[in-house]
Amino acid sequence: MDYDYDVIVVGGGGAGMTAALVAHEAGASVMILEADGKLGGATWLSGGVIYAAGTSVQKKLGIEDTPQAMYDYIMTLNAWQTRPDIIRTFSERSAEAVEWMVSLGAEYEWVVKSGVDTVPRGHCTKGAGFTIGELLKNEVGAMGIETALNTRVERLLFENGRVCGVHADGVDLHAKAVVLTTGGLGNSPTMRAKYFPSAAQHGDIVYAVHDDAPFILGDGIKLGEQVGAEITGIDTGLVLPSAALVPNSVEAFLPPWMMLVNVDGHRFMPENAPYAVSGYLINEQPGARAYGIFDEKTLVEGSADKRFSDPYHTGEVSQTWDEDLIRKHVGTGRIKTADTLEEIADMCGINRLALRATAERYNADARNDVDTEWEKNAPRHFPIDEAPYFAVEVRASVIGQTSAGVDIDATTRVRDRNGATIPGLFAAGETVGCIQGKRYSGGGMGVGNALTFGRIAGEEVAKEVLANDPLPGLETA
Template sequence: MSTDYDIIVVGGGGAGMTAALFAQAAGASVMLLEADTKLGGATRLSGGVVYAAGTSVQQAMGITDSPQAMYDYIMTLNGWQTRPDIIRLFAERSAATVEWLVSLGAEYEWVVKSGVDTVPRGHCTVGAGDTIGRLLINEVGAKGIETALGTRVDRLLVEDGRVVGVHASGMDLRAKAVIITTGGFGNSPGMRARFFPSAAQHGDIVYSVHNDAPFILGDGIKLGEAIGAQITGHDTGLVLPSAGLVPNSVEAFLPPWCMLVNDEGRRFMPENSPYAVSGYLINEQSGAHAWAIFDEKTLVEGSADKRFSDPYHTGEVSQTWDEDLIRKHVESGKIRRADTLEALADMVGINRLALSETVARYNSDAQDGVDSEWAKQAPKYFPIDAAPYFAVEVRASVIGQTSAGLDIDTKGRVRDRNGVAIPGLYAAGEILGCVQGNRYSGGGMGVGNALTFGRLAGEEAAASLRVNA
């Protein structure tokens, strides 16, 4: 069979560039196709956190960790509703991902607890995702890997049950193997409704953090489905809490100075819970929403402290929860204000008796400087006792990651609907539907997946060429 390249990589984000680099390092000729006019994808737009265990960076900071501990945490958090073989592979190979980034010039001054785990595993890249994207782009250029921008793949070429290339820009490109790394589907309303209904339920206010990467449209799912690939991970992904006060804003972390309650007037989580769990908890409440409650004194004093919004040390601060912005939305009617808590409860449909009891307990804890019920960690506790009172609706309407997608085996090969590996087809990154279970494990899982499984796909695709030679 005559071919144009040994391997074609479809998608030029973190997973695609990594796959291309390691495939070429293993001796394969590679073509990298990207639908956008630039490389980088969702990885370059990310916070640059890489989830990994047992790294030299952790060791230098005195952090004791291991792949086994990472595996145990992810499997437990997800109630074993994810693949043990895939998670073990991820855990065991994650440290090598960080070491490789360090070898390319990435720097790490912080490793944080990016989920609800007890060990800091979120490796915060100095310069965030832009640094990772730039390092990978420079490496692709330095290695002379051929790229074609503005090239969107229409379909996979299949002969005798084997993927032998792609059709893109009106022409066929043939290869011995194809790696799909097209990212998720966060920018596609149709795909969200089909594969991520718990996010899509919020309607027009749903927004993806990948909005500036216009081709995060689920192309990989369409390409795979057309040839019989298994699509797994239905209704999984990362949803972030948002008050929606700033259009298309990414908040991720709610301020620690508010009190969050459901329609029943009860608290149900620490207000500053990691976004790895907070969005899911909000979606599980009546009406799939919650109310941030605070008073006038808290608004004035609490809103001045923006430290809560940048735990990953990216230098960015929250675009929302400013005093002036909140007062503006009070006047617009989007935020409710009342002179008594009872009136506020009636105004927004909260059980007023339960809210009164919840506030009484909350205020008692605030006076003691400790959250006795939900163990919220806050620099200062503000009682809710100075009228007027405010209520801000919060929904889990921002998509941080979609996690439905292609199924792979431990060699990165895409499986069909019968669980059989499709010859010549590999995948990595957000297009995978078998990495995240029913919970996002912590900040850095997305980038960690892209780079770790991108490397796996590149190495295994190149290795298959030698076997089939």
């Protein structure tokens, strides 16, 4: 068989460009096929945080950390309901992704606690995901790697038990191996309903943070299924809390100045809990919803402080939790207002007696500038005791990441439904379904996954296609 390339990479986001660059550097001829009109994918649109342990950036900032500590944290958070081999690999090689980005020109001034871990591991790229995307895109261009934009792959070529290329735009392109890096499925309502129902349950208000990358439609799953790939990680991913007051706004952090309760009238988390856990907690409440309660004084004074919305130092400012916008939506009915908490409770279907008891405890703490029950760490604690009162419904309706995807081994080789690897097929990034686990470990897991496993995919695919031994399935080709 004549091959057009050693390697075809399907998807030109962070994982795809990384895999292509590493394979090219090893000596393989590479083609990137990207359905969109530009490279970058979800990585380009992200906050640019990389989750990693044991980096030179951490050391420079005096942060002591190890891959073993990262491994222990992720496995414990997921109650060991995730693959130890995958998490071990991620933990041990995550630092390489940061060092590589530094070598390409990325700058890191901040490393933050981006989940519920005790060690700062969220490496905040100066310039956010745009910087990562541009650095990778420029490197792809500088290396002369062939790229075809506006080219959506329709199916994989499979002969003699091996993936040997792709069919796209009516043309067969043959390669010794294919790497799937098509991203997640967050922009497809049909795929969300099938593979991420806990997010899809919120209906028309659901949207994904990568809405501006239109082809994040689950293509990797569809292509993998064509050749028998196992699909794993179903109904896992990251969901972010939202009041849905601004269409398609992405704000992962709820303001610390309100009181959040479920329909039973109880608080169930610190209101400014990390987005790595807050969306899950909201979805676990009755009706998968909660209500933010605040009063007039809190609205005026609390909403003026926007610091809560930008812990990753990206320069973004909250769009939703703004006094003028909230007052506007009082008029539309999206935000309820009344002169008593009991009236607010009745308007929202909240247990009025429980809400009153919750508010009494909350206010007693707030007057002492503490939160003894849920230990909310806020710049200032506001009692909710001055009419009028306000309530806004909050749901976990924003998709930060989808985690259903093809199964891989620790070398990024795609596995079939029997657990055997599929010759010639590799995958990395959000296309993969066995990396996150039941819980999102912290901000930067998505980009960290893309860069870390993109590098591994590039190494492994190059090693395979450049080997002198015949590739599996080619002995009879």
